[in-house]
Amino acid sequence: MKRAKRIYILLGVLAVVCIAAFAVMQYQEQQEIIQNTDEIILEVDAGTVQSLSWEYESETLAFHKDGTWLYDEDEAFPVDEEKMNELLETFQAFGAAFIIHDVTDFAQYGLDDPVCTIDLTTEDTSYEIQLGDYSTMDAQRYVSIGDGNVYLVQEDPLDTFDVELSDLIDNDETPSFDQVESIQFTGSDSYQVIYQEESTYSYCADDVYFKEQDGNYLPLDTSLVDSYLSGITSLSPTDYVTYNAAEEDLATYGLDNPELTVTVTYTPETDEDSEEASEPVVFTISVSRDPDERSAAEEAETTEEEDAADITAYARIVESKIIYQITGSQYQSLMAASYNDLRHQEVFYADFADVTSLDITLEDAVYTITSEGTGDKKTFSYDGEEIEIEDLQDALEAMTASSFTDESPAQKEEISLTIHLDNETYPEIHIQLYRYDGEQCLAVVDGEPVSLVSRSSVVDLIEAVNAIVL
Numbered sequence: 001m002k003r004a005k006r007i008y009i010l011l012g013v014l015a016v017v018c019i020a021a022f023a024v025m026q027y028q029e030q031q032e033i034i035q036n037t038d039e040i041i042l043e044v045d046a047g048t049v050q051s052l053s054w055e056y057e058s059e060t061l062a063f064h065k066d067g068t069w070l071y072d073e074d075e076a077f078p079v080d081e082e083k084m085n086e087l088l089e090t091f092q093a094f095g096a097a098f099i100i101h102d103v104t105d106f107a108q109y110g111l112d113d114p115v116c117t118i119d120l121t122t123e124d125t126s127y128e129i130q131l132g133d134y135s136t137m138d139a140q141r142y143v144s145i146g147d148g149n150v151y152l153v154q155e156d157p158l159d160t161f162d163v164e165l166s167d168l169i170d171n172d173e174t175p176s177f178d179q180v181e182s183i184q185f186t187g188s189d190s191y192q193v194i195y196q197e198e199s200t201y202s203y204c205a206d207d208v209y210f211k212e213q214d215g216n217y218l219p220l221d222t223s224l225v226d227s228y229l230s231g232i233t234s235l236s237p238t239d240y241v242t243y244n245a246a247e248e249d250l251a252t253y254g255l256d257n258p259e260l261t262v263t264v265t266y267t268p269e270t271d272e273d274s275e276e277a278s279e280p281v282v283f284t285i286s287v288s289r290d291p292d293e294r295s296a297a298e299e300a301e302t303t304e305e306e307d308a309a310d311i312t313a314y315a316r317i318v319e320s321k322i323i324y325q326i327t328g329s330q331y332q333s334l335m336a337a338s339y340n341d342l343r344h345q346e347v348f349y350a351d352f353a354d355v356t357s358l359d360i361t362l363e364d365a366v367y368t369i370t371s372e373g374t375g376d377k378k379t380f381s382y383d384g385e386e387i388e389i390e391d392l393q394d395a396l397e398a399m400t401a402s403s404f405t406d407e408s409p410a411q412k413e414e415i416s417l418t419i420h421l422d423n424e425t426y427p428e429i430h431i432q433l434y435r436y437d438g439e440q441c442l443a444v445v446d447g448e449p450v451s452l453v454s455r456s457s458v459v460d461l462i463e464a465v466n467a468i469v470l
Contacts (some may be wrong), residue, residue: 042145140152177264204349354422
């Protein structure tokens with residue numbers, strides 16, 4: 001009995017050894033059919049593809065071509081042609097790093113239940129590309145193209161095809177405004193801005209944008225206008241709420257009567273290889289917040305700036321059917337388009353290099369500062385002695401508006417300056433600073449009230465003058 005038991009045990013061990021040996025032989029055989037390769041396994045001309053679809057994470061996206069690419073489920077969806085071509089470029093010269101011939105067990109490569117299946121057809125051929133697991137050895141993707149082999153590829157198609165429908169929309173572009181001719185703001189503060197170089201409308205040579213008002217042209221701060229236009233350029237909206245807006249949709253998002261419409265007429269930069277001059281282009285963007293929020297904000301009539309996180313706002317470019325949701329901060333930046341937002345914030349904004357002399361009235365005394373020379377060699381003097389002007393210059397240029405006003409002065413004048421310039425059109429500027437309250441002073445320029453400025457900046461100016469004349 002014991003002998004028979006030992007025989008059974010030995011037979012069992014022998015069976016295990018045989019199975020193990022067979023497994024090793026199979027493993028060795030499998031290793032033998034894996035080969036290095038630099039073979040191009042698919043060459044599909046993107047221009048010949050008539051349909052493309054793929055399934056990934058239980059979602060299927062399908063497109064067909066009829067002159068342009070169309071989304072199967074809704075042909076009104078604006079498909080981005082370039083992005084479709086980027087998807088198809090994957091298979092124009094699709095190469096493999098390794099090839100496994102005559103595979104019988106696709107499950108071990110994750111190809112019995114592919115991570116992603118891509119189907120594309122041309123006029124002559126249909127292709128099915130299945131993506132399996134990653135190779136544990138070199139983190140390359142196992143791929144099947146239906147020829148009985150499995151390939152390891154270095155360029156994983158899923159890097160390109162891991163997209164949502166929203167990634168494939170042909171979003172409206174916000175251009176760079178190379179050469180602006182005019183800007184029209186239409187809304188609560190409607191006005192037109194013209195662009196003109198070397199004008200006689202300002203004593204600041206850098207000013208090129210001017211608000212047109214009753215036949216006059218009021219200078220705007222070039223850096224503020226350029227920054228505003230850059231904000232439009234960098235907007236590049238992608239978060240759409242609808243891509244096929246009807247009239248009722250415009251009303252839903254407040255864009256049937258926008259809070260602000262900005263129209264920029266500009267000339268694009270001419271291509272170096274082009275012999276023809278570019279024609280002017282008109283770009284328009286309309287902005288509005290959620291209609292209920294807008295009504296509530298108008299009823300509140302608060303002067304405090306609202307928290308951007310509490311704002312829901314939308315934008316529409318030109319006559320596009322795409323409506324985008326924009327952030328509260330983007331809305332606030334776009335809405336900051338009034339004359340007061342874009343005008344010079346400084347009380348004195350001329351180039352100090354143009355200053356030839358200053359007459360300063362302080363406590364009923366008048367002090368005159370003169371200059372000699374030009375450019376870097378210019379020097380300033382008071383009472384016949386050369387002085388350092390930098391502190392006075394810094395204090396003068398630092399006075400900026402906390403708010404703009406046309407309120408006439410009602411209190412004592414703190415200091416006044418007549419600044420003489422090397423400028424035929426604007427030979428002098430007269431600045432008067434009056435008490436207003438404990439924190440602010442009223443600035444009057446050439447007889448016109450302009451703005452409130454911080455009292456501390458006026459004190460700095462007075463101290464800078466006293467440091468020279470006392």
